[in-house]
Amino acid sequence: xxxxxxxxxxxxxxxxxxxxxxxxxxxxxxxxxxxxxxxxxxxxxxxxxxxxxxxxxxxxxxxxxxxxxxxxxxxxxxxxxxxxxxxxxxxxxxxxxxxxxxxxxxxxxxxxxxxxxxxxxxxxxxxxxxxxxxxxxxxxxxxxxxxxxxxx
Amino acid sequence: xxxxxxxxxxxxxxxxxxxxxxxxxxxxxxxxxxxxxxxxxxxxxxxxxxxxxxxxxxxxxxxxxxxxxxxx
Numbered sequence: 304x305x306x307x308x309x310x311x312x313x314x315x316x317x318x319x320x321x322x323x324x325x326x327x328x329x330x331x332x333x334x335x336x337x338x339x340x341x342x343x344x345x346x347x348x349x350x351x352x353x354x355x356x357x358x359x360x361x362x363x364x365x366x367x368x369x370x371x372x373x374x375x376x377x378x379x380x381x382x383x384x385x386x387x388x389x390x391x392x393x394x395x396x397x398x399x400x401x402x403x404x405x406x407x408x409x410x411x412x413x414x415x416x417x418x419x420x421x422x423x424x425x426x427x428x429x430x431x432x433x434x435x436x437x438x439x440x441x442x443x444x445x446x447x448x449x450x451x452x453x454x455x
Numbered sequence: 456x457x458x459x460x461x462x463x464x465x466x467x468x469x470x471x472x473x474x475x476x477x478x479x480x481x482x483x484x485x486x487x488x489x490x491x492x493x494x495x496x497x498x499x500x501x502x503x504x505x506x507x508x509x510x511x512x513x514x515x516x517x518x519x520x521x522x523x524x525x526x527x
Binding site: 304346348350351352380381386411412413417418419420421 | 478479480481482483486487
């Protein structure tokens, strides 16, 4: 009985993607990351200050990567879609956002990944999580380039 | 004994909503200016602090760092 109660509490908190996990088929097709390219999935929101700081740097990294081998996908988790789209448009207009963004107002995608903080980057290849970068990182553009080089 | 176990299990299932933690991606509302101690007017907080510091002859020791995104 004690084991069952402990397991119940543990299971409700431990369902999250970790390094080496394979992502759900429906989520992969929703994100459009089914092939053998390396996909960098960036979870962000308009209310997240660190995400706002990182997005222009990730866009810089996007200009330096080989788009035939790597694609960056943003996932905006704003529950208010209009606020999210306005935030994205403001960034796009000032050339600070240059990659594909998927809006996730129902939080279906991020609930599946369940990162421990925001912003979080997931490196995915063949639907498998190969690396995770959580939290704000200084010079994230350089880190992405270095990570990709290490993966070659 | 059986009744106690059943009641405990029922309580666990009924009250799990009360202990549900806020996930990092659910902190949009918490990050709003209106959720700050001083509300939407940051000057009100500064004004209160100014009076407090002058009366107590000390400053600092209040507030925490962070942007409310749960990343650090």
